[in-house]
Amino acid sequence: MSAVTHPRFRPRSGGRGSTWWSKAWGRTIEESAYSVEDLRAGKALARRAAVGHIVVSEGRFVAPVDEGDDTFTVEGGVERLDDAATAMLVDVVAAGAGRIASLMAGDLPHPFVEAVEESGVELLPFAGELSWTCSCSAWMDPCRHALAVGTQVGWLVAADPFVLILLRGLARDELLARLQSLGSAADSAEPGVAVDDLDTGLDAALRAARILEVSEDPDRGIDHLV
Template sequence: MTGRHTVTHPRIPPRRGGGGGTWWSKAWGRAVEESAFAVAELRRGRALARAGEVGAIAVDSGSAVAAVSDRDDAWTVTISVPVLDERDRATFVELVGAESGRIAAMLAGQLPYALLEACEEAGIELLPYGGELGSTCTCDSWLDPCPHALAVLTQVGWLLQADPFVLLQLRGLSREAVLAGLHALAGRGGADDLAVAEDAALRAARILTALEADPEADVGRWW
C-alpha cells in the first residue's frame, strides 16, 4: 500500500498570527521550534509565513515543496519528513478501522488523540520531532533549516491544523491510500465496525459538503 499522491495547497494569504491551533498542530510547531538553529531564524521564518510570502505548497509522500519570496528574491524550499514503512502504514489503517468514529473524525478535520495513543502502543510515531524535519533551499544560507524553510514548515503546520491528512501524506499515507486500505479490509471481512466506520465517513463527507455550501445548514439529521 503506497500513499504517493501529490496535493497542492493554494497560497495562504497574509495573516496576523497562527491562531490557537489544535493539539497536533501545536506538536508540529514544537518540532519546528526544535529544528530551528536560533530564535532569530525562527522569528524571521514565522514573519515570512504570516506575511503571505510562501507560495502554493505541494505536499507529497515524505516531502513538501514551495517557493518563498524574500524582498526582491524568490527561493525554492523542499522539506522532508521520514515516511512510515509498509508494516506501519498497514497497521495504521487497521487502527483507524478498529473504531467507527476515527475515520469520520479525520474526514471532519480532527485527529483523535486516542488514535495517536493506539499508534504509539503499536510503535508508530505519527508526529515528527525536530531532528526528523529536513530541508533544502536554493538560497545561500548555511543554516538547515534556513528562515525560508522555517516559513514553509510554519505554513505546513497551519495546513495540518485544518486537515490531519496533510500529516499522514507527509508520513507516506494519502487520503486515497487510507480509504483504499479501509475498503480492502472490508473486502476481507474486516469486522462489522469497519462497515460502521465507512458509513460514518460517508456521512461526514456529506456534512462537509453541506457546510461548505451553507455554514448555517442543519446537519444534525445525518447523525
C-alpha cells in the first residue's frame, strides 16, 4: 500500500489556491455536513492549522486534530475503484496525448474528467462515497474535526490531482508503471503502430517531475495554498 504524509498547514494571510476539482471536492464536504454550524466550525479548525500531518493512502486518509487541550484522530475513507474501473481509468489517461503530463504538472483538465465519466468511471466522489470516524464523542459523522480534515484534503487535491487518484485506489507510481506497460505492449504486439504520443508524454512528465524534485525547496511544502 502506498502512503504519503503531508505536513501540517501553517496559517498565513491571504487566500489559498483553489481549482475547479478542489471546489468540487469542497462541495462534497459541504454536502456531507449535518449542519451549517458543524461545517463552519470544521473550516475554522482547518484555517487555524488545528489539523496535523495528513497521511493519504489508497482509499483512506488519517490525521490528528487539536482542539483546546485535546487531540482527536480522524479517519476518512473514499470508495475505491474496482479493478475494471481502475483499468478503464488507465486506458483513458493513455488515450489522450499530454494527459499524463498535465497530471504531473498538477492539472486535472476538465475534458479528461469528462472522458473518464463517459467511460463509466467516477473520479470525483460524492458525499455518499465518503466514510468518517473520529475519536471525539460527537454522535454524528462527520463531526467538526472530520470536516476540518476533509477541508484540508481538498487543499491537497488542489495542489496535486494525484492525491485524488490515490484516494480512488491508484498510486502515482502504479499509474506510471501501467502506462509504461501499455506502451511496451502496444509496441511489441504491433510493430509499426505509433505509440509516440504516450511515450513522449510520459517521458516529458517524468523529466518534469525529476526537475521539480531537484529544484524545489524541500522546506517550502504546500502551505502557500493556505
